[in-house]
Amino acid sequence: MKVSFGGATAESAYVHVRSLLVPAILNHSVRVWLLADHLARREGIDALEREALAVACLFHDLGTTHQHDGPQRFEVEGADAASVFLSRHRWSAPLIKAVWEAIALHTSPGIAERMGSLPRLVRVGVRADFGATELIGTDVGDPLASALALFPRLNIESVLGEAVVAQALRRPEKAPSSSWPGGMLAAHLANPGHLGVNPAF
Structure with a gap:
């Protein structure tokens, strides 16, 4: 197809x-x-x-x-x-x-x-x-x-979340606190050892 x-x-x-x-x-x-x-x-x-x-x-x-x-x-x-x-x-x-x-x-x-x-x-x-x-x-x-x-x-939730967070860790200005990337970054920083899908996804 x-x-x-x-x-x-x-x-x-x-x-x-x-x-x-x-x-x-x-x-x-x-x-x-x-x-x-x-x-x-x-x-x-x-x-x-x-x-x-x-x-x-x-x-x-x-x-x-x-x-x-x-x-x-x-x-x-x-x-x-x-x-x-x-x-x-x-x-x-x-x-x-x-x-x-x-x-x-x-x-x-x-x-x-x-x-x-x-x-x-x-x-x-x-x-x-x-x-x-x-x-x-x-x-x-x-x-x-x-x-x-x-x-x-292909585990898109994890792959996409990790890509967004990785960018935000390098450049925090990409993740304003009121935005979806900002929520993803905040959840990652609150749970740095978390495995799998970001809790804020």
């Missing part, structure tokens, strides 16, 4: 992030897209916005990579990377802005859901992949389940 991301730019985005992300985070990013796109199709979102959704999902954790470990929160680093990528592909400024917001806000509950289709769908896709499957509904048929099975979880 071949997964198609819906356009040349999104296919190029997959090739790009595949060269940078560790397997667990790459698979998670694709699963987030599969779940978010399932909703997008059900809601009748047009092809161009669905391709933008694919790019946003694929880039949403790119800020965890060594190549994008800048001074900002990992969400913002990933959003900036997507903006540069889409600018090179000559996408329009409004669509680039929407992708940026979707990535930058994906760990911001109560905000992402009110900032338009892309931020809402990326946020829902992330939450659904981490267990909130009720957000997707009950019509998850075999094609979606089969596609998700192509991208195993």
